[in-house]
Amino acid sequence: MVSITISTAAKPPPFARGFPLTIDVPNDATIADVKAAIAAKFPKFYSSRQKLSLKGDRTNLVEEKKLSDVFNGKTQGGELQVKDLGPQIQWRTVFMVEYAGPLVIHPLIYHFPRLWYGKDVEHSALQKYVYAFVLLHFIKRELETVFVHRFSNGTMPLVNIFKNSAHYHILSGLFLAYDVYRPAFSQSSSYVVGTFRNDPTFLWICAGIWAFAELSNLHNHLTLRWLRPAGTRTRAVPHGYGFTFLSCPNYFFETVGWVVISVMTGSLASWLFTVVAFVQMALWALKKHRNYKKEFGKSYPRGRKAIVPFIL
Template identity: 25%
Template sequence: MVMSTFLSFIFAPPPSLVVSTLSVVSLVSLANAGLSEIRGKHLNYSKFWNANPSSEKQIKLSSKTGMLLLYTPAFLAALASFWIFPHEGLRSTLLQSAVTLHFFKRDFEVLFIHKYSGGMLLDSAIPITLSYFLSAATMVYAQHLTQGLPEPPINLLYPGIVMFVVGIIGNFYHHYLLSNLRAKGEKEYKIPKGGLFGIVICPHYLFEIIQFYGISFISQTLYAFCFTLGTTFYLLGRSYSTRKWSEERVELAYTAIVMSVLLSFMFPPPPSVVVSGLTVISFVILVSSFLSEIKGKHLNYSKFWNANPSAQKQIKLPSKVGMLLLYTPAFLAGLASFWIFPPQSLRSIILQSAVTFHFFKRVFEVLFIHKYSGGMTLESAIPITLSYFLSAATMTYSQHLTNGLPEPPMNLLYPGTVIFVVAIICNFYHHYLLSNLRKEGEKEYKIPKGGLFGLVICPHYLFEIIVFYGIFFISQTLYAFSFAIGTNLYLLGRSYSTRKWYVSKFEDFPQNVKAVIPFVF
């Protein structure tokens, strides 16, 4: 299931033994390099150029010479690709441009931005140079092999362009901040400041990771994703070592890349095995539901109530009864939280109010807004009801456990409140538009119109996703974050299936209307 879902995001693997082998080799070798960094076996460049005892006996290059050696062959390989594989379509041109610009930027920074101390060992420079050169050449060649193949079912080209631009600008900006730490002639290391350096020790690595995911999204080839995943492992390991090195010398208390960013937005994970277990379980179930929706194995409600053959043999509920069953226990759990956990802070009050109001609104819509056809199977209603009930109860209980803890470094309470209010109004508005599609007594589906329905088929899902991110911002707990991400994925899958259903049912369905994210997905 996971593999087939992954394949919907990429071109068919190439019939090239060389490219397939290099995909595996790059992933394994880069992941191994990341593990080596964590174990203290560093590639000898930058602050770790003489970290290993044997480095004193090896050939040393100046840092500037070594860095130019690393990036120039890869830059020339990417530049040459415009002549070797000319004009092969928009995706190929953008991929060639992104790879070329990435390595050109690295050469430019070596020559005009970075200030170096120390050196680089030739024994480390050679494998890194070969890795970059092969990655640039293979990335372009793998793209060339996609000529004539059908596009992947899910097009990531335009999100990839955005990610690449954000990544390369963020990476350059933090390299520029690093270069300004030292006055002319200075060589000692200092504590970086500005940008995201107040949160993580390696924001330049974070944006480099984002940059390579952007390249992968532009390319959508197996090699690009393998190289990006391997690069992620390596830079996570390198950033971990950098943090450790910094702590030993300047007593920094930074948390390593990615996790530190998350923790700066959240309360510490609670000392509750139950909450921790439910956090993992709810996330896994929602991700599994996302994969099932993509695969066409739907939860049997709404237009998909009888999509699976086994649905005919299951107990059927009227849609209104089923929907009330889904939301009422969660609404009651949110309401009861005011009595079980009397308000202890403004954040708790707003969180309890948001959760209660969200499910109250859903009950209100079931009773007075929605017009239903079809039904719902009891086998689908029960797990959804339990999921909503447990999410409401656990959300409020997780918030209760934060009382007395220091506030997170970044307070998202007020932005979260605004996001929640705007999103829940927009969600209600698009539910109202849907309800007005049918006249009294009508049951057939129609193509929705008005609001954002001209751009996406599920704007109500889009705003529900935003509602739960608003709740996370209000709560700033790990459970709320996990549930928001899981809900995001599930509704992406459900909206993908909904669009596919509309395309199959209506010949005049507008092809420019996306599933849930305007112009993108």
């Protein structure tokens, strides 16, 4: 057994008073074992709520890392610091809730226009296509959350469910649905009648591009799933369709799908959601791109960009 001192990086939660403390763990202990030992002393301070790092260092230590590696083989007298991450919630739960918003909001506005606009709306082919695209997209996202995605972290801060849900429920839910299904886009609207927005060929071309983007996005997600064995944080260099040019082609194809809807409709609400979503995905993609290059070094393909081929 070895002894480790645990101090706090910030004020501990009220149910975990008593730091600094000393715990004894096996010689081959990992960071996960240390977290479990802390949770054994303070049951409400569960492992996923803890962030462990070296004293004076903010770098998060992954649970699989052995203490012998953290302290270069010398564990006696070693000191770690723990930070309270606050109440946590499952990533899968957050995704299910945020994607469910548009699946509820769009049908409510599409099928009950009198409640929102004060009159009935004879939906144009354009509105029908958009309605189908949105529902299929978020049904796909829900199914991927359940059957495809494997998360490197099991939980995230509870507050994220409100932030993430607001993004989807308001921007791609309420704003987009209210704008696109209103009378200005209806079957008799001058904005639609006699324009390309009512041209079956144009709508079918858009449907084809949208379907291509959605299926490509799904293919990328499946590729990432196959790289990570269940229950692990294993990371490997993704290859194949889309990954030849990009670190995050899934974000690129998702953007293409929303650009199609925005071009079809010309809706300001659609463009707002598309731009906001792209900016957020670009930030994630750039971070992942940097992490890939840092982790895999020269073995990572040099010609790849983060999210937009040859550009970004």
